Amino acid sequence: MKREVRSTSFSIRRAKKNDAAAVADLLTQLGYPTSAKEMSKRFMSILADRNFGTFIAVSDGRICGMIGLNICRSYEHNDRGGRILALVIDRNFRRLGIARSLIERAEEFFRENKINRVAVNTHLKRKDAHKFYAALGFTRNGFRFVKELSSRRASRNRARD
Numbered sequence: 001m002k003r004e005v006r007s008t009s010f011s012i013r014r015a016k017k018n019d020a021a022a023v024a025d026l027l028t029q030l031g032y033p034t035s036a037k038e039m040s041k042r043f044m045s046i047l048a049d050r051n052f053g054t055f056i057a058v059s060d061g062r063i064c065g066m067i068g069l070n071i072c073r074s075y076e077h078n079d080r081g082g083r084i085l086a087l088v089i090d091r092n093f094r095r096l097g098i099a100r101s102l103i104e105r106a107e108e109f110f111r112e113n114k115i116n117r118v119a120v121n122t123h124l125k126r127k128d129a130h131k132f133y134a135a136l137g138f139t140r141n142g143f144r145f146v147k148e149l150s151s152r153r154a155s156r157n158r159a160r161d
Contacts, residue, residue, distance in 0.1 A: 008096045010064060012105050015054035017043055022063035023056075030088040031123075053109045057089070057098045064093040067102040071113055082110040084120040103136055 015023070020043045021036035028034055046052045051072065057065035068086035084106060089098050110118055121144050122129040134140075 008059075010057050010059040010093075010096075010098055010101070012055055012057050012101060015043070015047065015056045015066065017047060019043075019056055019063060019066075023054075023066050026063070026066055026088040026090060027086065029091055030086070053106070055102060055105050055109070057093075057102055059093060059098075063090075065089040065098045065102055067106050069106050069109055071110070071115055077117065079117070080113075080115060082106075082113075082115040082118040084118065087120070099132065100136070 017040070020039040023043070024034040024036045024039035027039070043054075046054060046068070051070060053069040053071075055067050055069075056063050066086065066088060067084065070083045070085050071080050072083060074081050084103075087099060087102060089096075089102075107118070110116075118138075120133060120138060122133065130140075
């Protein structure tokens with residue numbers, strides 16, 4: 001079902017618990033299928049943790065984007081760093097400046113928390129995202145490797161077989 005965008009005006013606010021279903025939909029659009037129930041459970045701990053920041057973009061009363069942030073310690077640096085963990089704009093609201101505004105709000109959040117270094121990961125196939133981040137002053141400085149670990153129980157069961 002195609003939804004028409006009626007307005008390009010939007011506001012940005014902190015996320016609330018009742019935003020979980022809309023955020024689940026956004027994450028599903030991004031390629032990470034998530035139910036409202038799963039997101040509600042995640043939100044309980046994320047919204048309670050001072051080291052996380054979650055901001056929502058709203059247009060005409062509808063959630064159209066979100067950014068999820070984290071402040072973390074580092075082995076490489078003495079000071080804490082910031083991470084953009086998620087940035088997603090509803091498919092019907094893309095290319096309207098919402099992502100750029102969410103990044104600006106993220107930078108404010110990090111500055112308020114005395115964070116000077118921010119990192120973001122993006123999938124190799126998301127070429128437009130790479131250009132977007134580069135245009136905002138992010139520089140590529142490495143590669144990320146991912147490995148899915150199985151549970152111990154499953155590993156022990158395979159070892160016995």
